[in-house]
Amino acid sequence: MKKYLLISLLILTTTFYGQHLQKRTLKLMGSRFDITVSANDSVSALSYINMAINEISRIEKLISSWDPNSQTSEIIKNAGIKPVKVDTELFQLIERSLAISKLTDGAFDITYASMDKIWKFDGSMKTMPSKENIKASVAKVGYKNIELNKINHTVFLKLKGMKIGFGAIGKGYAADKAKQLLISKGVKAGIINASGDMNTWGKQPNGKDWMVAITNPMNKNNAFATLPISNKAVVTSGNYEKYVTFNNVRYTHIIDPRTGYPATDIISVSVFAPKAELADALATSIFVMGTDVGLNRINQLKAIDCIIIDKEGTIHTSNKININKYD
Template identity: 75%
Template sequence: MIRILLFIFFLQSICSNAQEIFHKTTKLMGSRFDLTVVANDSTEGRKYIEIAIEEITRIEKLISSWDTNSQTSEINRNAGIKPVKVDKELFDLIERAIAISKLTDGAFDISYASMDRIWKFESSMTKMPSKEEIAASVEKVGYENILLDKANHTVFLKKIGMKIGFGAIGKGYAADTTKQLLISKGVSSGIINASGDMNTWGKQPNGEDWTVAITNPMNKNKAFALLPLKQGAVVTSGDYEKFVMFDGIRYAHIINPKTGYPSRGIISVTVFAPSAELADALATSIFVMGKDIGLDRINQIPNVECIIIDTEGRVHQSQNIKINEKTN
């Protein structure tokens, strides 16, 4: 996931009850989080940011597959053995993930965690895996083998050694839940930016919309486009930093969970959606589905738009999005 540049104009409102922007950057869930709230004073601003940090930490403990005490780890330990009862929150997250898998024909799949790590997108990888190794690497992957019992809130992975993981939607989900919690506490405006999984609400103190600048994948020091963001989420995913070349063919780090082969043809996807969780999942899925199928699928989903940049630097966009491209 690549970072979205965010332009915030620190302008003081002229009204008598002027609010200010308060910001903190910290590391959570193993990633950079940029937390921004609009509040009346520094005491209130610091309080809201601490509430956000506590909520993100709570989410990590629930969904982390690295924490041996998490419910996700318990599900993975009991793969092929028995169903595991989980909190409704985790059950609902898994249920939504499976729905996205169906929507994307398996391009998105939380059971990707079962995949053997045979691709190493670094200099130590000197040759491609064999066809047999690639086929074997995805034998335990398949969302169809995640069995849910809604009445009892249990999750069962059918195959021994199967695993689920939330690397593709976890930070987006954390951004969504933190946003909703802060709104419930009375925060009128803010941004949760989880390493590029961004959710916003409200406006800046000067009454203007928050504005995001999409990174130019051909030049990471420049923005490609400026877009206002109103009450929604945006996620940009890029594969141009982690890839290997074999026989003149570029293989990037986003892998098709159905085939075991890296996706090709796209270097950057930006998705705008009502939630960061959905935008996160769809951004990854479009890489796997490809430009044409990805655009067609996005055009069928209400309130979701995307910008795709292919390996030739060409820009493709969904039907209803308007881009204000930067010219310098």
């Protein structure tokens, strides 16, 4: 999923009120990461940033389905054959993923990786796939076919050829873990921005909250709202560039794992949550569930909010957000 999130504060290497604010941008987990920390001096700041990089790289090795030596790849290789014993960390991540699947009625599903790639969003598709092919494309998708053994810490994919992937939750989890590590090392404030999965803690050196500007999907050069964020995560997901149109219906590249059909109702979602992992997963889910169901689900959850822009450009917010207050 393509993600856009603007930070209203441009951060380079600056010093305010005795705190040194330093930012580094690099590619990790196949995506752009912006890591910003506040420290007493530049040497300390760079040391903390390197700690965060090492932690994110460690997580990538654990959850990557591209690395043949990862535990995730081992689970996939043994699909339909036998359970695979994994580290507690990976087991618990999968366990939480299944809980989110239940919460969203399957709109979020890490077995989406089993889906046949019959939809193309690179301009090469000229005809819509048949109903039969769409149905067949999700034959091996289904979180209920993941079997967890809490005693032995094993994971078993029941169907041969079944796969799991953490594309809709992995970067958020990595941002959470990097934040947690830096806080434990005494870093008072910072931002981990994983291609739109953004996690913050503390405040700017001037004592004010970090501010985020939510992109206007109708005009990416402008923001329609700027909001404060304090010790929270925000994920802004845009779905307005990759799509195909058949019979006057725009099908976006986020596909419902339950049906095989792409989402059609929403073009942008921003989710605010205590953790980036959860915000990441819920942003994907809302695209699939649609505006009404998505808002209803978010309004039932504590400490979680969202902003949705539908295909008509109408802005919808959960009950506790008032974007006009911050415009």
